[in-house]
Each structure stands twice: as structure tokens, then as C-alpha cells.
Amino acid sequence: MLLHIPDVLTTEQVAGMRAAMVDADWTDGRQTVGPQGAKVKRNLQLPDASPLRRQLGEQVVAALTRHPLYHAAALPLRTISPRFNRYEGGGEYGFHIDGAVMSTGHGDEQVRSDISCTLFLAEPDEYDGGELIVSDTYGEHEVKLPAGHAIVYPSSSLHRVTPVTRGARIAAFFWVQSLVRDDGARRLLLELDTSIRELSAAGADQPAILRLTGVYHNLLRRWAET
Ligand code: NI
Numbered sequence: 001m002l003l004h005i006p007d008v009l010t011t012e013q014v015a016g017m018r019a020a021m022v023d024a025d026w027t028d029g030r031q032t033v034g035p036q037g038a039k040v041k042r043n044l045q046l047p048d049a050s051p052l053r054r055q056l057g058e059q060v061v062a063a064l065t066r067h068p069l070y071h072a073a074a075l076p077l078r079t080i081s082p083r084f085n086r087y088e089g090g091g092e093y094g095f096h097i098d099g100a101v102m103s104t105g106h107g108d109e110q111v112r113s114d115i116s117c118t119l120f121l122a123e124p125d126e127y128d129g130g131e132l133i134v135s136d137t138y139g140e141h142e143v144k145l146p147a148g149h150a151i152v153y154p155s156s157s158l159h160r161v162t163p164v165t166r167g168a169r170i171a172a173f174f175w176v177q178s179l180v181r182d183d184g185a186r187r188l189l190l191e192l193d194t195s196i197r198e199l200s201a202a203g204a205d206q207p208a209i210l211r212l213t214g215v216y217h218n219l220l221r222r223w224a225e226t
Helices: 011-021 035-040 053-066 070-072 181-203 206-223
Strands: 001-003 076-079 083-090 091-096 101-103 110-112 115-120 132-136 139-143 152-154 158-161 165-167 168-178
Touching: 001 070, 011 053, 035 091, 053 070, 053 083, 053 115, 053 168, 070 152, 070 181, 110 168, 132 152, 181 206
Parallel strands: none
Antiparallel strands: 001 152, 076 168, 083 168, 091 158, 101 110, 115 152, 115 168, 132 139, 132 158
């Protein structure tokens, strides 16, 4: 499920983050990937150990946690602390698949990457190129969103970022282990959840909504892994 999560951050929040990153020490993004990724990755990142990365990452996670659509779609169990990247001067990231299991950096805690998330922090007219291309069984999908908007997609998808030929593409990116491992099951739960909310808002029959809500929770009970 490739899903656009609108308005995760306000214009003011994006501006605050961008200002904080102006004088940051950006390092080579190849430091956080394996040999296969390093062959095709050309971008910059805030260093993992940077206090700025941690501080901005906490803001991103807090904003997403408050977002009802994100929560309903991702059903997050564990989240990798967000990283921040910058593509410019032809920087790109060729087709790759994200690693399946990652360390959170807290002791030996590990996260299975079910969902990949990119939060755009530059407006589309600030740069040329820099589209996120996600390839799935329905073909290739091109994603370039307004600053403050996010895209979530299955970590099992092949994806790439096209070369940035003007300006700079700045984004936050991270991975989530979901309560529900299977992407198709998460999609069914999101559709059911959305339908229940819409029926409820439309003043539908309460006993019917109650039964549907029970179905939602009983499916989640079947599928959730903690
Ligand atoms: Ni990736």
C-alpha cells in the first residue's frame, strides 16, 4: 500500500527544521548502507550520532503519532529514529530494497522493517528531479510531495530516488515495524477503519457500527504480533 499522508508538519514546523539544518554537518549517506546500497547511493545525511538528528527525529515521530491516518495505516509497533537526507548536484539513489532488520541503536533492540516512510521537507518547486519511484506489481509510481507531507510504502518494494539536477531535496526517512506484518492485511484494516469512521459521521445505525467495530478489533487480534 502506497499511501500519501498529508499535512504531517505545518509550514512553520518545516521552516524551523530547515533553519536548524542550514549549518549542520552533512556526511556521506553511504555510511548507513551495506555494500550493495553503497554502489548506487549518492546523497548526504545528518550523522547518526548528531544531537540535531535525534531532536528533529523526535519532532517527526511526535507529529506522525498525532496523525490519525498515519496511525490507522501503519499500526506502528516500533519505529527507527528518523534520519535526514539531502540530495543535490546530481545526487541520486538507484534501485534498492531496504534492509529487513535494523538496529534501533538502543542496546540490541531490533526492528523488522515492514513500512518505509519518507517525509518531504523541501517544496517540489525548490528542486528538479528527486522523485521517489516505488516499483510494485502495478508498475512504477512516482512520488514528489509538498513539504510536510509523507509517503508510506511497503519496505519490500524496490525503490529509487531520481537525480536532483537543480536545488536540493531534503527529507526525513525511517522504518516502522507494524503490529500487522502483512501489507494486504494492513490495507483491509485501514479500509474497514475508514468505512466505520465515515458511516459513524454519516449517522449510520449504531448496532451495525458496533458489529463492524468488533470485526475490526477481532481481525486485529488475529493479525497483531507484539
Ligand atoms: Ni530505501
